[in-house]
Amino acid sequence: MRFLDLIHKKRDGESLAPEEIQFIIREYNRGKVPDYQMSALLMAIYFQGLNNKETSAFTLSLAETGEMLDFSSLGKIVADKHSSGGVGDKVTLVLAPLIAAAGVPVAKISGRGLGFTGGTIDKLESIPGFSANLSIKEFTELVRDNNLAIMAQTDLITPADGKLYALRDVTGTIENISLIAASIMSKKIAAGAGAILLDVKTGRGAFMHSKEQAFQLAESMVRIGKEMGRRVVSVVTDMSQPLGFAVGNILEVKEALSVLRGEGPSDVEQLSLFLGGLMLALVGKVRNPEDGQEELSRLLKSGFALEKFKQMVTLQGGDPGYLEKEDLFPRASYLETLRAPRGGYLKEMDALRVGKVASFLGAGRSVKGETIDPTVGIVLTRKVGDSVEEGEVLAFLHGNKEEILSASLKELGNAFLIADDQVEPPEMIHGIVPPFPS
Numbered sequence: 001m002r003f004l005d006l007i008h009k010k011r012d013g014e015s016l017a018p019e020e021i022q023f024i025i026r027e028y029n030r031g032k033v034p035d036y037q038m039s040a041l042l043m044a045i046y047f048q049g050l051n052n053k054e055t056s057a058f059t060l061s062l063a064e065t066g067e068m069l070d071f072s073s074l075g076k077i078v079a080d081k082h083s084s085g086g087v088g089d090k091v092t093l094v095l096a097p098l099i100a101a102a103g104v105p106v107a108k109i110s111g112r113g114l115g116f117t118g119g120t121i122d123k124l125e126s127i128p129g130f131s132a133n134l135s136i137k138e139f140t141e142l143v144r145d146n147n148l149a150i151m152a153q154t155d156l157i158t159p160a161d162g163k164l165y166a167l168r169d170v171t172g173t174i175e176n177i178s179l180i181a182a183s184i185m186s187k188k189i190a191a192g193a194g195a196i197l198l199d200v201k202t203g204r205g206a207f208m209h210s211k212e213q214a215f216q217l218a219e220s221m222v223r224i225g226k227e228m229g230r231r232v233v234s235v236v237t238d239m240s241q242p243l244g245f246a247v248g249n250i251l252e253v254k255e256a257l258s259v260l261r262g263e264g265p266s267d268v269e270q271l272s273l274f275l276g277g278l279m280l281a282l283v284g285k286v287r288n289p290e291d292g293q294e295e296l297s298r299l300l301k302s303g304f305a306l307e308k309f310k311q312m313v314t315l316q317g318g319d320p321g322y323l324e325k326e327d328l329f330p331r332a333s334y335l336e337t338l339r340a341p342r343g344g345y346l347k348e349m350d351a352l353r354v355g356k357v358a359s360f361l362g363a364g365r366s367v368k369g370e371t372i373d374p375t376v377g378i379v380l381t382r383k384v385g386d387s388v389e390e391g392e393v394l395a396f397l398h399g400n401k402e403e404i405l406s407a408s409l410k411e412l413g414n415a416f417l418i419a420d421d422q423v424e425p426p427e428m429i430h431g432i433v434p435p436f437p438s
């Protein structure tokens, strides 16, 4: 097989056979294909697309370049959850211990955030001592013995995806639904969970700006997962405004703890319970998602989910003292307030702008490997639809550099739109793929 022939084939709109796709991924991963040829092929894929069969072959070929975890010896269905990422999205910190507290093992491998704010791993690593750099052995043992582990993505799992993603990032070939679906699902398939819940965000602060694209991605990922023998459900959810009030790593851990104590914010709690209910139904623990939500609501109120979170943090090296006494967490040196320029109803709170400002303050990365500042970020005081009086605080900005803080304050002001007329809050859940039960 010649790589150049495969470029011609895709460029001319033909489909590639599974063994050709396997050859492409395997040889690229072995360093046998120069980046310029792989880039040409990716661009041909970008324009010509991949059909379902090709997308599945792409996914499996990526997954097979690294270790494939297998939890079948546990005799229980292991759950995994993925979010396509959003501003203030700390749901995994709530949902993972909640599901585990319900007796369903959760094995989550998560990437470090690149973009507006830190990812789940960055948030957890803001708890002093916590380590997400587990070996696969440690990870599987924690899942077996404790029902819960969250580990950082490693090169041992889907190494080809890491290389390809970096190449796509600099060749304008990220934004292709098939490539995105294959990239995400290859990691989920390799991570070994039998039940996968995918939260596909849509709106200004999300990877998928349009609902139509979000549903396409959700459908593609569900189809791939089912074909590979996994139970999969996707939920398309709103990311037009940030989730919860806190954006920034320590600030988000504190907010997640508040949700685990049953003290809200209500949107984070509701979404966690909604997704959790679906997950319990997906693994067959309850008859329907509503029963699942009820059970999880009890676990939240009884404090079991919080205990599970503390146990996970402790077993992964974190200091549980910080979870008992949140004042121990370090704080940013400066605090600024953004005040409403006029009274009315909050019509828009642009998640993209809020995320960018949080990142500018130091809560996110602009390039891979950059260190983030766990203390900085934004705490909002309103949700879209709420009323506000002129001069009331709309947001607190936590920063460590005065000059960055004042520029951030100005920019953050542009994220808010206040109107005279009452505004309906946006719907949080846009749809479930496939509609449950299927």
Ligand code: URA
Pocket: 165, 174, 179, 180, 181, 183, 184
């Ligand atoms: N996230 C991934 O893991 N892969 C993509 O291609 C896009 C988002």
